[in-house]
Amino acid sequence: EVQVVESGGGLVQPGGSLRLSCTGSGFSLNDYTMSWVRQAPGKGLEWVAALGGVGGSTYYADSVKGRLTVSSDNSKNTLYLQMNSLRVEDTALYYCAKQGSYDSFGFDYWGQGTLVTVSS
Amino acid sequence: SYELTQPPSVSVPPGQTASITCSGDKLRRKYVSWYQQKPGQSPELVIYQDAKRPSGIPERFSGSNSGSTATLTISGTQTVDEADYYCQVWDNNNVVFGGGTKLTVL
Numbered sequence: 328e329v330q331v332v333e334s335g336g337g338l339v340q341p342g343g344s345l346r347l348s349c350t351g352s353g354f355s356l357n358d359y360t361m362s363w364v365r366q367a368p369g370k371g372l373e374w375v376a377a378l379g380g381v382g383g384s385t386y387y388a389d390s391v392k393g394r395l396t397v398s399s400d401n402s403k404n405t406l407y408l409q410m411n412s413l414r415v416e417d418t419a420l421y422y423c424a425k426q427g428s429y430d431s432f433g434f435d436y437w438g439q440g441t442l443v444t445v446s447s
Numbered sequence: 448s449y450e451l452t453q454p455p456s457v458s459v460p461p462g463q464t465a466s467i468t469c470s471g472d473k474l475r476r477k478y479v480s481w482y483q484q485k486p487g488q489s490p491e492l493v494i495y496q497d498a499k500r501p502s503g504i505p506e507r508f509s510g511s512n513s514g515s516t517a518t519l520t521i522s523g524t525q526t527v528d529e530a531d532y533y534c535q536v537w538d539n540n541n542v543v544f545g546g547g548t549k550l551t552v553l
Contacts, residue, residue, distance in 0.1 A: 371489065371533065372545060374541070374544060377542065389448065430478075431497065431537075433481075434480070434490070437489040437490055440489060
């Protein structure tokens with residue numbers, strides 16, 4: 328059974344750092360594009376970053392470029408999101424999402440999310 | 448940057464057909480996916496490649512994409528379909544979501 332499970336969220340002060348993890352089971356992260364998608368309280372979905380399965384290219388939303396970095400450890404089948412210089416507006420539930428076999432297949436598996444709160 | 452526009456809310460009586468639109472420049476040239484999100488739950492893929500249903504998604508969900516508008520149609524809408532719905536595309540190595548539509552079944 329395919330599953331993705333996020334962890335690492337918490338309360339952090341503005342300007343601080345946090346690393347989120349997303350561990351996959353039932354599939355190899357390396358074979359698929361994986362994304363981080365966030366949802367601020369009461370708001371819609373916002374894509375944050377993606378890591379391509381083949382070649383490992385990275386892509387970022389303009390709002391997080393230079394502050395957030397997506398990476399993976401294939402030996403642990405785990406995706407990471409290193410979050411630096413955090414801002415109050417980064418407060419959100421962060422989801423890890425697995426892409427289908429092609430970009431056009433949509434995000435077919437989502438985790439339950441991990442909550443990041445940026446506040447002094 | 449590319450934008451997708453959805454109506455904030457749609458209401459439909461039980462048993463009727465609900466249509467949720469998603470508009471974007473030359474949207475027909477892109478593949479659209481749709482997600483359902485119920486309160487307190489993670490999003491769930493209900494349509495991909497404009498009109499295909501993942502395994503387990505009821506046949507009452509269908510999709511189309513023409514011109515600059517994609518449409519998610521729910522036939523014979525049930526109370527369990529009450530949720531937020533989001534459209535999504537890839538554009539220039541970026542993922543774009545629509546703002547979401549709250550579907551009310553009453």
